[in-house]
Amino acid sequence: MKIKANLISGRTANQGAHLEAKTHKGYFDACAYCELNSADLEKLGASEGDSLKVTTEFGEVVVFAKANGGNPDGLAFIPMGPWANAVLSPDTHGCGMPGFKGVPAEIEVTDEKPLDMKSLMKKYLED
Amino acid sequence: MPVIKDAVCSLCGSLCDDITVTVEDNKITKIENACILGHSKFVGMFEHDRIETPMIRKDGELVPVSYEEAIEAAAKILVNSKRTLSYGWCSTSCEAISGAIKLAEETGSLIDSTANVCHGPSALAAQEKGSPSASLGVIKNRADVIVFWGCNPVHAHPRHMSRYSSFSKGLFTEKGRKARTMTVIDVRKTDTAKLADKYVEIEQGSDLLLVTALRSIVNGHEDVVPETIAGVPKAEIIELAETLKNGKFVCIFFGMGVTQSRSKYKNGDAMASLISDLNQHTKAVMIGMRGHYNVTGFGQVATWETGFPMAIDFAKGYPYYNPGETGANDLLVREEPDAAIIAAADAGAHFPQKAVRHLARIPVIQIDPYANPTTELADVVIPSAIVGIEAEGTAYRMDAISLHMKKLIDSKFKTDEEIVKDLTVKVRELKRGA
Ligand code: SF4
Numbered sequence: 059m060k061i062k063a064n065l066i067s068g069r070t071a072n073q074g075a076h077l078e079a080k081t082h083k084g085y086f087d088a089c090a091y092c093e094l095n096s097a098d099l100e101k102l103g104a105s106e107g108d109s110l111k112v113t114t115e116f117g118e119v120v121v122f123a124k125a126n127g128g129n130p131d132g133l134a135f136i137p138m139g140p141w142a143n144a145v146l147s148p149d150t151h152g153c154g155m156p157g158f159k160g161v162p163a164e165i166e167v168t169d170e171k172p173l174d175m176k177s178l179m180k181k182y183l184e185d
Numbered sequence: 186m187p188v189i190k191d192a193v194c195s196l197c198g199s200l201c202d203d204i205t206v207t208v209e210d211n212k213i214t215k216i217e218n219a220c221i222l223g224h225s226k227f228v229g230m231f232e233h234d235r236i237e238t239p240m241i242r243k244d245g246e247l248v249p250v251s252y253e254e255a256i257e258a259a260a261k262i263l264v265n266s267k268r269t270l271s272y273g274w275c276s277t278s279c280e281a282i283s284g285a286i287k288l289a290e291e292t293g294s295l296i297d298s299t300a301n302v303c304h305g306p307s308a309l310a311a312q313e314k315g316s317p318s319a320s321l322g323v324i325k326n327r328a329d330v331i332v333f334w335g336c337n338p339v340h341a342h343p344r345h346m347s348r349y350s351s352f353s354k355g356l357f358t359e360k361g362r363k364a365r366t367m368t369v370i371d372v373r374k375t376d377t378a379k380l381a382d383k384y385v386e387i388e389q390g391s392d393l394l395l396v397t398a399l400r401s402i403v404n405g406h407e408d409v410v411p412e413t414i415a416g417v418p419k420a421e422i423i424e425l426a427e428t429l430k431n432g433k434f435v436c437i438f439f440g441m442g443v444t445q446s447r448s449k450y451k452n453g454d455a456m457a458s459l460i461s462d463l464n465q466h467t468k469a470v471m472i473g474m475r476g477h478y479n480v481t482g483f484g485q486v487a488t489w490e491t492g493f494p495m496a497i498d499f500a501k502g503y504p505y506y507n508p509g510e511t512g513a514n515d516l517l518v519r520e521e522p523d524a525a526i527i528a529a530a531d532a533g534a535h536f537p538q539k540a541v542r543h544l545a546r547i548p549v550i551q552i553d554p555y556a557n558p559t560t561e562l563a564d565v566v567i568p569s570a571i572v573g574i575e576a577e578g579t580a581y582r583m584d585a586i587s588l589h590m591k592k593l594i595d596s597k598f599k600t601d602e603e604i605v606k607d608l609t610v611k612v613r614e615l616k617r618g619a
Contacts, residue, residue, distance in 0.1 A: 159441070
């Protein structure tokens, strides 16, 4: 089962608290997840902590599922950071700013596990 | 044991200047008044992954070298590059930023700040329509109607509401939170929205529609507004317009929900027009919720030194500015730079994949106190002292008020200011030799 979602990224207190500790597991826990409301998670058959694959026209990334009752249906949130940026839009619409909010995405449950920060960055060097 | 009062927290754009720091044996042992983000920065510095020594990548691995060797290697990269991108310079002092601009001029580089991925569009909006603003002190003392639009201070600027806005008590707002109406406009019910008197949920990417509808109503053209706009019923928008018009002093704080969503700088542009409209009825201002503690300072220093606040290209020998063409991300996505220097910011973590992919292909010089995703891509790594903790300097708060950051403890690391100076000297030396 896949759902279509509108993907946004943004700051969270935990992400901010790990700004200067990005090699730590705490940063991974603070950023490598995707929030959906429980109805959307239910549609996917996913529980919190399951792996989700988020795919956009710019790439794909595996992150953990998290529930957030504040999200309206079809709105997905990944904290700003390298996991979100694996799939957000590089297009600046001629004004310098990439598309960090409002990227159409498909989300599905996967058996793969999210990559830690170093492994994620390593992929860029191998590309 | 020395207790340092009124230290400035060098983390977010709130730049709280009331932190009490206890230092024992050149170590910070206690922090008072900081939020979780600030606390983590001050106290975490001994636990975090500090870059312990300058490093150069050899056969794929970063190996320790001396400062001199790292500076020389970095200078060589800069001298051999035809198109260098210099990016970041926002978690550092204005003095270092000034040096970085000089280095960019010397090397014909393009220099851009983290505004490229946060409030760059707000700068463009200000150039289009101006930026009717006020200091946070004025907000604290006077603002009775506060709007947070596309921002979430509970998470991103945790002490903002208690020090300067919703909860603060000022001259004409002695009752604090009770003296103010707080509205949150966002696409999801954030923790900030939960504290508001009124939460307006809009469809993601429709900020411009809502601003335009509000303008129509404020200007007496309610009839042209459809029954629902931006996902919000007309009645709710009329109520919001009334709240704004009836305020004695209105402040709209806006964040990346506004600058990064569809219409980007046009959102801020329209918001400035709304503020102008509101000023026909009452007093109204807008303030961007700036993220990095000194991203505002970069804009100030760059503007007085080059005439432009960001995205400044020195390739022609004089400053040229055209965001959309000279933004850091534009440049990387076009695969133009053949080298990059990234300092006091983390492009590896905060740029989209296509830009990061190009960074991975070119020589990257990193200047930073901490290891982060950019380190994984860097070829020369130069560790620096933490400004506001191990080095002093000037920073500008989100409302463009300058504050002096104290040095709290000694450090074995060079400051950003020193590193940039050494690099510039070395570059000149190499150029003369060539
Ligand atoms: S609100 Fe910002 S400046 Fe103030 S203590 Fe928290 S992180 Fe530091």
